[in-house]
Amino acid sequence: MVTLKEFLAFPAFVPNFVKDTLFKFIIVEKRSKIVVCFCLLIAVALIMRLIPMPAGIYGVTPMYAMAIFGGVVFKKDKKYAFLLPLLSFFICDVVVEVLFKLGAWSTPGFYEGQLINYILFALLTVIGFGVKKPGIVSVGIASLVAPTIFYILSNLSVWAFAGFYPMTADGLKGCYIAGFPFYFPYSLLSTLVFSAILFGVYSLYKAKSKALHLSHS
Structure with missing residues (x-):
């Protein structure tokens, strides 16, 4: 059984009221899910935007997976399904633009x-709505469908x-x-x-969250 102290892994000098406050924040399922997903999406998007790809490798991006993830996780709250992936990607674009203006990015x-x-990108979120139960097969199929649709529609618009x-x-x-090189195989x-x-x-x-609920109940 995972205890609150083990889960948060705080040093002994951290006051209990701080731990309890963070615990109350974590166990509020909807709010914590939004925060965790938002931070996860921003981290993945930003890291990949700032990693230079070797020559000849095109189309490596987390954006399709982010759209699918948002659609699956927030299927019952669709405003977050669209908002979180788009907002996280927009924040990353802002960071890259600032670095570009400062001369720190090419x-x-x-x-x-x-x-x-x-x-x-927003339209691809709908693919996540179609994933009834996330698993290796269902998410794998969605992960092949999303970049394929983007390839077809984006090149058509160009x-x-x-x-x-x-x-x-x-x-x-x-x-x-x-x-095509931006689609297959790396996308x-x-x-x-x-x-x-x-x-x-x-x-x-x-x-972890479920174990924390059980240990605190």
Whole structure:
């Protein structure tokens, strides 16, 4: 049985009222779930935005996994399902933009056409709503579907609105060919990996939280 002291792992000099206050915050299920998920999403998104990828590796991103995660975890409270992934990604973009302005990062956080990506990102959250019970198979399928849909719709929008390609069948084909390295294989693989990380960490949190409830009841 996990006790409050063991779970929080505070040094002996920390006053009991501090532990009790944090405990009361942790065991409020809805609030704690929002905080934990929000921090988890920001951490994953920010770390990956600030890790430079080796040459020839494209499309490694946690954004699809974040959208799926939000849709699954907050299926019954859909405003958070859309809000938390979008807000966490926006905060990361702000951080990157600030670093770019300071000369500490080579690429900006905000760029032309980014709004479309945010809209598509929000739409991918709906995929999480379709996951009845999160498991290896269901989350794995969702992790393959999400980047595939994004690849199809994002390249379609580039072809239709960016003006880089002629408005012909060959132009559309060329757009999809140019975008394919950003989809396969690293976009698919990274979504599987990040989904495993997000759902794995959240499962550990739920197990710890449940044990904490039992020990304090």
